[in-house]
Structures are given as structure tokens and as C-alpha cells.
Amino acid sequence: MQSRMAVAASASALALTVTATGCSEEQDYGLGERVRIGIKFDQPGLGLERTDGSFTGFDVDVARYVARELGYDKDDIEFKETRSADRETALNSGDVDFVVATYSITDARKAQVDFAGPYLLAHQDLLIRIRGDIKEVADLNGRKLCSVTGSTSAQNVKKNLAPNAELTEVDSYSECLEALKNGDVDAVTTDDAILAGYAAQDQYVNKFEIAGLRLSNENYGIGVKKGNTALVDGINSALEKMVDDESWYRAVLDNFSPANYNYEPAPGIGVVVK
Known part of the structure; x- marks a missing residue:
């Protein structure tokens, strides 16, 4: 009888310990039920x-x-x-x-x-048409470059890398990709992971490639x-x-x-x- 009571007490104490531990971990994270x-x-x-x-x-x-x-x-x-x-x-x-x-x-x-x-370690890069002739960032001089309005990537190209690039700024990268597909611009710039995401859409598969220039490190x-x-x-x-x-x-x-x-x-x- 005493042995069974001792086992039951130990089990209850263990359950309380597990419950308390779980609660404290949740409180430590500062998160709620969702x-x-x-x-x-x-x-x-x-x-x-x-x-x-x-x-x-x-x-x-x-x-x-x-x-x-x-x-x-x-x-x-x-x-x-x-x-x-x-x-x-x-x-x-x-x-x-x-x-x-x-x-x-x-x-x-x-x-x-x-x-x-x-x-993820991403890099600023260029999205270009497959088999295009842009091999390095200096090749953008005299070419049309697209990015979104206020993009730091575009300003980096214009200020530091290819000052004679002709910059087109639009509201979204989707607009840039359509312009690239139609030949209205020669390249799109932002982080390579973002470019890859857009280029992976069904309507663009096998139309574009990332130049692989790795113009910055984005952690x-x-x-x-x-x-x-x-x-x-x-x-x-x-x-x-x-x-x-x-x-x-x-x-x-x-x-x-x-x-x-x-x-x-x-x-x-x-x-x-x-």
C-alpha cells in the first residue's frame, strides 16, 4: 500500500515537473498559443x-x-x-x-x-536573357537595367559599378521580368535568391539566367x-x-x-x- 502510494506520488511529481518545464520554456520564448x-x-x-x-x-x-x-x-x-x-x-x-x-x-x-x-547567403546579381552577351557588370554601360523604385541594388550599380547604365525603375519585379522577356530592358538587378524565385515561375522557365556575378553578400x-x-x-x-x-x-x-x-x-x- 505504502509502496503504491509512493509510486503514485512520484508519478504526480514528475508530471508536474514536465508541465512546469513546458510552461517555462514557452514563457522564455515570449510566445502565445499561436x-x-x-x-x-x-x-x-x-x-x-x-x-x-x-x-x-x-x-x-x-x-x-x-x-x-x-x-x-x-x-x-x-x-x-x-x-x-x-x-x-x-x-x-x-x-x-x-x-x-x-x-x-x-x-x-x-x-x-x-x-x-x-x-541563406544571397548576393546582389543580374537576371539576363539566356545566351545574352552580358558577361560582367561593366557590360551594363549603355544598356537598360530594370529594378524597383528606390532599390539599393540599382543605385549600387549606377553609383559604383556601371554608371552609364540606363536605369528603369518600376513598381514591381514582375514588371521588370515582363520588360526583360519583351526585350525592353537588358537586365534586372536585386538579390539572386529573389531573382531565382521570379525566374522559377512557369511562364519564365528556360527564358532567363542569373549572371552569377555576386555583387554583394546578403546574409x-x-x-x-x-x-x-x-x-x-x-x-x-x-x-x-x-x-x-x-x-x-x-x-x-x-x-x-x-x-x-x-x-x-x-x-x-x-x-x-x-
Whole structure:
């Protein structure tokens, strides 16, 4: 009788310990019953909302994997559109728990938010027509270059790399790709991962290629509200596991392979390439 009571008491104590541990971990992350993740809604191959309301892309796959490792089912994820200009505000206001949205790690941004990762090393590059004659960035001088209005990539080309390029600025990269397809421009510039996502769309497969010039290093990280080191550590552990079990590589191939994207190997967690 006493033995059975002792076993029962031990079991109860163990259950309480497990429950308390689970609660403390959730509180340490600062997350609720649902996790709110900021992504892009309009970037094919990275973060795209389909017409049926579902989401697809490499950033989406990374976000779902991380959320699962943090203890959330697919149905417990709420994706929230987070445009580039709104990422810091969304994190600091608590509108999202973390951001996975082609978010390059920079010193200026690190002053406002914390980062896990990086989870992808991208580069500024050019998208050109297959078998075109642009072999290096200087070949853009006298040619028509397309990017979105206010793009730092386009300004980098004009200011530092090919000052005599004729720059066309439009509202979206989709407009740039249509102009490239129609011969109205000679190249499109932004990060190679973004270019690969657009070029992987069915209507553009086998029409374009990435020049492979690697004009900058863009370390994509996962943004977290400043000071939440427990969440940063939890996300980093999830990213390491994603690489180790090869889910990271499958996600790259699933989203970028139609564009023949010559992607970099998975970066080391915490290793920012200057």
C-alpha cells in the first residue's frame, strides 16, 4: 500500500515537473498559443500568398520548420504580411513574433532588432536573357537595367559599378521580368535568391539566367524583437537541425531549381559573411 502510494506520488511529481518545464520554456520564448510570423506575400519562390489563401516559398518553408521545432503545429501559425519597410516596426510593436522575409543582417538593423541565423547567403546579381552577351557588370554601360523604385541594388550599380547604365525603375519585379522577356530592358538587378524565385515561375522557365556575378553578400536572418535571446537561441537550434536533416536543401530545390539557381551551401549559424 505504502509502496503504491509512493509510486503514485512520484508519478504526480514528475508530471508536474514536465508541465512546469513546458510552461517555462514557452514563457522564455515570449510566445502565445499561436505564433505570428512576418513574411512577404508577393515574392515568388520566397514568400507568396496563393489565390486560395495558402502560402509557398523558401522563407515559408523555413518559417514552418522553425515553428514546428518551437512546438507549434501548422494550424497554430499565423502568417502576417510584413513589407521590407515595416519589419522593425512589426517586431518592436509586437505585431509579429519573428520575421522571415529576405531580411539581410546589417549593423544598422542589429541596432534595432536581434537576428537568428543567417539561414541563406544571397548576393546582389543580374537576371539576363539566356545566351545574352552580358558577361560582367561593366557590360551594363549603355544598356537598360530594370529594378524597383528606390532599390539599393540599382543605385549600387549606377553609383559604383556601371554608371552609364540606363536605369528603369518600376513598381514591381514582375514588371521588370515582363520588360526583360519583351526585350525592353537588358537586365534586372536585386538579390539572386529573389531573382531565382521570379525566374522559377512557369511562364519564365528556360527564358532567363542569373549572371552569377555576386555583387554583394546578403546574409538573410530571422528577425526577433531585441532582447529576446531565448527565442534567438531556439530559432538557431531549429535552423541547425534543418540543415543537419537536409530539410534545408530540399526546401532550396523545391523553390529554386526551375531557375537553375547556383545557391551557396547552408551558412553557419551566427556566421555573417561580410
